[in-house]
Every structure is written in structure tokens, then in C-alpha cells.
Amino acid sequence: GAVVSQHPSWVICKSGTSVKIECRSLDFQATTMFWYRQFPKQSLMLMATSNEGSKATYEQGVEKDKFLINHASLTLSTLTVTSAHPEDSSFYICSARDFRGSSYNSPLHFGNGTRLTVT
């Protein structure tokens, strides 16, 4: 089945530094990927939609200059948390939909998430 790989699975960084998170679709092409953020014991909040070859679409309240998204190819999207602060500590999860042989109602496949801790 479709697999989405996310790296790293966890990262600890100092306040003020930047962190890059990679999301890859391993056996299918994804023109669109979705980035979610999950706070402890809470649901997933959609941050942005990553589009291959064009700018990402950010949800209201998400700072696009802080959370830089680059969809470099049909199998790779990256999220860079710039000038990270402790309040950016969270669980970040990417997802993509495999359309092979199916349609829009294919389920989203999720990466295993990246736990970011900013000290």
C-alpha cells in the first residue's frame, strides 16, 4: 500500500534555530501534500496545503514566514520551522493522497510524524 515517510521522527533544537522536516511519498506521486500540527491530547490542525510547482496555501492564523513549505518534486515536500521558539514545540504530521486507480475519496496516508522540541 501507499507509504508516506517523514523524517526526522523527532528533533530537539535550540530557540532561534531552524528545523527542516521532510515528507516523502515512497511509492506514488503526490501533487498535493497536507501538513498538520497536533498539540498534546488534541486533534490535528491543518496548517497548510503543499502544492508541487506552486506556492503553498496556508490556513488562517498560520504564519507562512515562520513555517516555510517547499514542494520540490512529486514525491517530496518539506516544512521548515524558522527561528523556532518553545511555543513551536509540537507534533507535526504530513499526509498525501494516492490517486492511483481511484478518485478524490481515496484516504489520506500519513507519515509517522515529527516531534519537535524547542529548548
Place this chain on the structure above:
Amino acid sequence: GNSVTQMEGPVTLSEEAFLTINCTYTATGYPSLFWYVQYPGEGLQLLLKATKADDKGSNKGFEATYRKETTSFHLEKGSVQVSDSAVYFCALSGDSGNTPLVFGKGTRLSVIA
């Protein structure tokens, strides 16, 4: 807009008990409905799905039926196991385009032996 409401947890059950996690939705058109499961420290895994009214999704003993008349997609399992302890998310997808999922808040299930 689209939204999902699911019962808040945590839910604690003894092994072999019957499980129901309620989920209702608000959506325009004909959404697809999903249940995802998240084990501790991991991402989300698709548990089951239903794409049209009266469809029943099932997997690993879990079932949910897409009820358009009650806008519901309740998750059930006849006999839970300790290994089912996780957080369960109900979600919906719009009926056109490559759209993100809208999630409920999640329900934490703990099954004790």
C-alpha cells in the same frame, strides 16, 4: 463549513467489552467518512472508510456505517483488546477535489485487562 463532532474521552473499558465511539458530521454534498487510529508516539493509520450512504466500513473487528439520515458514522467493536488502546479520530473528506481531511477531536480509548 464541514465539521466533525465525536464523543470526548477518555473511554476506559475492560477487555472483551463492547465499544462505541460516536461521531456525527456536518457537510455539504456527499463527503467520504473515515476512522483513523493513532497509537502512542505514532502517526495516523487508516482504520476504515465509507464513501457513500449506507456503506459499512470494517477492519480488524471494527465497524462503522455511513448514516446520511442521522449524519453519523459511529465506530463499534464487539470485543476490545488491550492492543486496541489508542486515540481514534473520525474524519471527513469533501466530495470534490484533493481536499484535506477535517478531523474530530479524537477519543482516547484505554482497555484494561
